[in-house]
Amino acid sequence: MSTEEIREKYLNFFKKxxxxxxxxxxxxxxxxxxTLFTSSGMQQLVPYLKxxxxxxxxxxxxxxxxxxxxxxEEVGDNRHTTFFEMLGNWSLGDYFKEEQLKWIWKFYTxxxxxxxxxxxxxxxxxxxxxxxxxxxxxxxxxxGVPENHIHFxxxxxxxxxxxxxPQEMPPGEIGGPDSEIFYEFEDIAHRxxxxxxxxxxxxxxxFLEIGNSVFMQYQKTDDGKLIDLPQKNVDFGGxxxxxxxxxxxxxxIFAIDIFSGVIGKIEKETGRLYGxxxxxxxxxxxxxxxxxAAVNLLAEGVIPGNKLHGYVLRRLVRRAMFHFxxxxxxxxxxxxxxxxxxxxxxxxxxxxxxxxxxxxxxxxATRFEAALKRGLAKLTRAVSEGVEIDGKFAFDLYxxxxxxxxxxxxxxxxxxxxxxxxxxxxxxxEFEKHKSxxxxxxxxxxxxxxxxxxxxxxxxxxxxHVLHAxxxxxxxxxxxxxxxxxxNERLRFDFSNQQKLSDKExxxxxxxxxxxxxxxxxxxxxxxxxxxxxxxxxxxxxAEKYGQEVKVYTVGDPKGIWFSKEVxxxxxxxxTGEIGGVKIIKQEKIGSGIIRLYATIK
Numbered sequence: 070m071s072t073e074e075i076r077e078k079y080l081n082f083f084k085k086x087x088x089x090x091x092x093x094x095x096x097x098x099x100x101x102x103x104t105l106f107t108s109s110g111m112q113q114l115v116p117y118l119k120x121x122x123x124x125x126x127x128x129x130x131x132x133x134x135x136x137x138x139x140x141x142e143e144v145g146d147n148r149h150t151t152f153f154e155m156l157g158n159w160s161l162g163d164y165f166k167e168e169q170l171k172w173i174w175k176f177y178t179x180x181x182x183x184x185x186x187x188x189x190x191x192x193x194x195x196x197x198x199x200x201x202x203x204x205x206x207x208x209x210x211x212x213g214v215p216e217n218h219i220h221f222x223x224x225x226x227x228x229x230x231x232x233x234x235p236q237e238m239p240p241g242e243i244g245g246p247d248s249e250i251f252y253e254f255e256d257i258a259h260r261x262x263x264x265x266x267x268x269x270x271x272x273x274x275x276f277l278e279i280g281n282s283v284f285m286q287y288q289k290t291d292d293g294k295l296i297d298l299p300q301k302n303v304d305f306g307g308x309x310x311x312x313x314x315x316x317x318x319x320x321x322i323f324a325i326d327i328f329s330g331v332i333g334k335i336e337k338e339t340g341r342l343y344g345x346x347x348x349x350x351x352x353x354x355x356x357x358x359x360x361x362a363a364v365n366l367l368a369e370g371v372i373p374g375n376k377l378h379g380y381v382l383r384r385l386v387r388r389a390m391f392h393f394x395x396x397x398x399x400x401x402x403x404x405x406x407x408x409x410x411x412x413x414x415x416x417x418x419x420x421x422x423x424x425x426x427x428x429x430x431x432x433x434a435t436r437f438e439a440a441l442k443r444g445l446a447k448l449t450r451a452v453s454e455g456v457e458i459d460g461k462f463a464f465d466l467y468x469x470x471x472x473x474x475x476x477x478x479x480x481x482x483x484x485x486x487x488x489x490x491x492x493x494x495x496x497x498x499e500f501e502k503h504k505s506x507x508x509x510x511x512x513x514x515x516x517x518x519x520x521x522x523x524x525x526x527x528x529x530x531x532x533x534h535v536l537h538a539x540x541x542x543x544x545x546x547x548x549x550x551x552x553x554x555x556x557n558e559r560l561r562f563d564f565s566n567q568q569k570l571s572d573k574e575x576x577x578x579x580x581x582x583x584x585x586x587x588x589x590x591x592x593x594x595x596x597x598x599x600x601x602x603x604x605x606x607x608x609x610x611x612a613e614k615y616g617q618e619v620k621v622y623t624v625g626d627p628k629g630i631w632f633s634k635e636v637x638x639x640x641x642x643x644x645t646g647e648i649g650g651v652k653i654i655k656q657e658k659i660g661s662g663i664i665r666l667y668a669t670i671k
Contacts, residue, residue, distance in 0.1 A: 071326050072154075072313045072415070075181065076132050079156045079307075082176050088158055089125040092618055093133040095638065097369050097378055105378060106136040110157030111285075111304045117161050118243055118285050120299045127163035132156050132309065136362060138381065144358045145351035147274055147321040151385070152362035154309040156280075162300025169282050169303045170208050170248065177250065177280070183315060187253045189269045189276065190214055193228060193246030194221035198235060198295055199287070202227075205248045226270050229283040229304075238289040243298060245287050250280040250307075252315035274320045280307035323354050330411040331357045338404060339396045352392035359389040360409040367426040368418040370552035370610070372563060372659060373433040377554060386430065387437045391473050394441065402435030425551070428661065437471060444472030452481070460498070522640050528648045528670055529560040531592060531641040532582070534624055536562055536651070536668065537608065538633035539581040543574060550610040551663050559654070559669045566664045575653050582651045585624065585632050589646030594622045594639070608635040 080090055094107045104112075110133035117123040133155045143149040160169065177183045190209050195201030201221070209219050221227075224234040230244025238244055251269040253276050269276045285302040287295040313325040323332060323343075332343050332353055343353045363385045366378065373383040386405075393400040406427050413420040444466055451458060458481060466472040522530070533553050540548045544566060552563040570578070599619050603609055607621045622641055625631030642648060650671035659665045 070181070070313075070316050072309055075312055075316070076154070076156070076309060078180050079176065080130055080132065082180050083128075083130040083158050083172075086128075086172060088128040088130040091125055091129050091131045093131045095369055096134055096136055096365060097371060098638070105381065106138070107133065108135050108137045109133070110135070110155045110306055111159070111283075114159060114161075114304075115243070118159075118298070118302050118304065119288070120162075123161055127161045128159070129161070130158040134365060136366075145354050147323065147354075148277055148311065148314075150310065150322070150358045150361075152358065152365055156305075156307040156309055156312070158303070158305045160303035162302060165301050165303060166205055166248075166282075166284060167208050169305065170205065171212060173250065173280055173282060173305060173307075174212050174214075177312075181312070181316060183252065185213070187315075188214070189218045189220060189251045189253060191220045191222050191227055191249045191251070191269055193248070194223055196224055196235065199224075199228075199246060202246050202248070202284075205246075205284075209248075220269055222270060229281065229285075235287075235289075235295060238295075240289050240291045240293075243285055243288045245284045245302075247281050247283040249278050249282075251276045252279050252311075254318060254320045277311055277315060277320060278308075279311045279315050280305065323357055327361070327412075327415050328357045330414070331360065331408060334408040334411060335393075335396070338400060338408065339393075339398045341396060349396060352395045355392045356389045356408075359385040360405070361412055363389070363430060364409050364412050364419050364426050365416060367429055368416065368422045370425075370550065370563070372429055372552055372663065374659065378552075383433060386433045387471055390434055390437045390441070400434075400438075402431040402433070402438060405434040406431045432660065440470045441472065444470035448472070448477060523557060525557050525670070526555050527640045528642055529555045530639075531624075531645070532648050532651050532668065532670065533560055533562055534622060534633045534635050534637070534641070535582050535585050535645065535648070536560075536578070536666070537564070537635065538624070539578045539585075540564055540566075542581060543577045544570075550608075559667050561665060561667050563659065563663055563665045565662055567662050569656055569658055569664060570666075575656070579651065579653055586645045586648050586650060589644050590625045590632060592622060592624050592641050592643055592645060593627055594620045594641070595627065596620055599636070602636050606634055608633075 084090060093110070094113045096106050098104065098107065107113075110131060111118065114123070114129070123129065134152070135155050136152050138151065144151055158169075158172075174185075177188065178185050192205045192209070193199070193202040206219060206221075210216065227247055227249065228234055228244060229247045230238050230242055232238045232242050232244075235244065249269075253269075254274070267273050267275050269278075283304040283306075285304045286298055288298050290296055310322045310325060310327065313327075314320065314322040317324060319325075322328070335353055335356055336342055341349065343350060363382055366382045366385075371378045371382050373379055373386060375383070390400070390405065393405070409430060410423070410427070413423055419426060447466060447470070448458070451462070456462070458477070463474055463477045466477060467474060533555070537548075537550055547565060549565045550563070551565055554561045596618060597605070599609070602619050602621045605621065619636045620639060622633075622635055622637050622639070623631050624633035624645060627634070648670060651668050652671050653666055653668045655667040657665050
């Protein structure tokens with residue numbers, strides 16, 4: 070069964086059980102400075118889990134593309150990815166444990182045909198503050214799960230909140246006990262990754278978590294106590310890729326259809342078969358995962374750079390390129406793009422924006438190819454001149470050229486030199502200082518939640534719409550959005566244009582923006598299908614990331630004279646006068662035909 074069929078079956082199953090399908094969030098929420106990426110399906114639903122009414126009702130479902138950076142270093146095993154798709158369903162104060170567990174069991178065993186004998190479940194064993202979840206235990210038994218397939222675990226394994234276990238939750242955070250479903254792969258003797266003794270939460274690979282029902286019912290108070298939420302909620306998440314691997318009865322998720330074509334192309338490029346050398350399989354997996362994440366970020370207008378979203382994208386592309394090198398392939402930027410093009414089959418937004426993706430992926434891969442050559446020349450020269458290659462030298466090479474430590478160690482080994490443990494520790498100390506500085510610079514970026522846009526970011530986000538329209542009016546209709554990012558201090562807007570703006574053009578654009586602000590135009594929205602939005606004249610660059618049902622925001626009279634009409638997820642002010650005034654403070658050319666503007670509110 071293909072991943073597309075699994076997704077369709079899941080959504081249809083819950084729609085038949087009175088769930089409304091909601092549009093998934095984009096990976097990058099331009100107006101939210103509190104988080105870099107969407108990392109779970111529940112992220113957009115926090116206010117509704119806390120009690121607000123959702124416009125589509127109390128029963129919801131979707132399939133949410135997500136990106137989790139904490140899994141970046143774990144990619145390479147048979148089950149972790151950075152980019153993944155999360156099947157989700159929610160009850161907002163409607164049904165609770167009994168209906169949820171019965172439904173999800175029925176979906177797995179009847180709709181997908183997974184053998185119940187291969188499934189295990191876990192339940193929260195309780196702690197000093199929250200009681201043991203005997204209710205879920207009894208429901209599972211009633212469903213027919215044998216007791217030796219029901220496992221109790223503590224809060225580290227069977228409690229879910231964005232902050233972790235109950236003791237780590239900050240005031241205002243919500244969470245609750247959960248009940249996971251695991252698929253048990255056949256214990257085949259020739260699989261060395263399976264341990265001689267394991268259990269569902271063992272990391273040997275014999276068991277794979279394929280679903281988690283969170284019973285979201287608690288909130289942390291200012292005095293550190295857990296209290297009941299106004300309503301009891303269900304928040305389910307099941308990794309689409311993992312479910313697909315379970316249906317194949319293959320513990321390697323990189324064997325599923327989404328990855329198989331890409332891995333086949335890597336095999337042709339390198340002349341080496343995946344699975345023929347376990348030590349090399351890591352590289353195939355890293356390349357396949359990182360390129361999938363990269364093309365989906367590019368499809369939303371992210372451009373490789375040295376900060377925030379762009380830095381993550383750059384790291385993904387360069388890490389993939391490095392693993393091509395480990396496979397013995399001096400691959401070119403255009404060849405990398407050719408391999409990644411396989412993902413056009415699975416992601417409509419990638420297919421729609423392929424020209425933009427191709428140009429930027431090829432350019433970034435080519436840049437890193439050149440950096441590798443420069444780094445290799447520096448290292449080779451240092452070795453020939455007898456320079457001591459210590460941890461600091463390796464880190465400086467990494468920082469200036471992006472030259473990975475693993476590659477430095479490999480080249481030293483080829484020259485009969487060992488990189489000692491002390492030298493490696495020295496590199497890691499320097500690297501940790503670098504990461505600490507980066508974390509400080511991005512403090513607060515990962516606090517999560519999509520309902521935390523401040524008044525200033527709302528104003529700045531609306532200002533990007535007015536800026537976009539002004540750019541097109543002054544420069545021409547060739548101007549199109551290529552990306553944006555907003556903090557509490559400024560907006561950043563990337564757009565297509567062959568050259569930087571003249572002082573006169575900047576002045577004209579500023580004057581036009583501030584004129585529309587002074588006119589105090591209404592800012593309104595309507596919900597419609599994407600084809601209807603396009604037919605209405607709405608700008609829709611990267612609109613596909615919002616789904617087939619979209620919000621169209623209009624600056625001006627939507628039925629009369631309007632200045633801007635654009636597909637967007639929000640949030641916005643109600644009148645342009647609320648923005649106050651806009652000042653363009655900086656511009657730079659960041660790529661072939663792409664200009665970046667920075668602006669603040671006066």
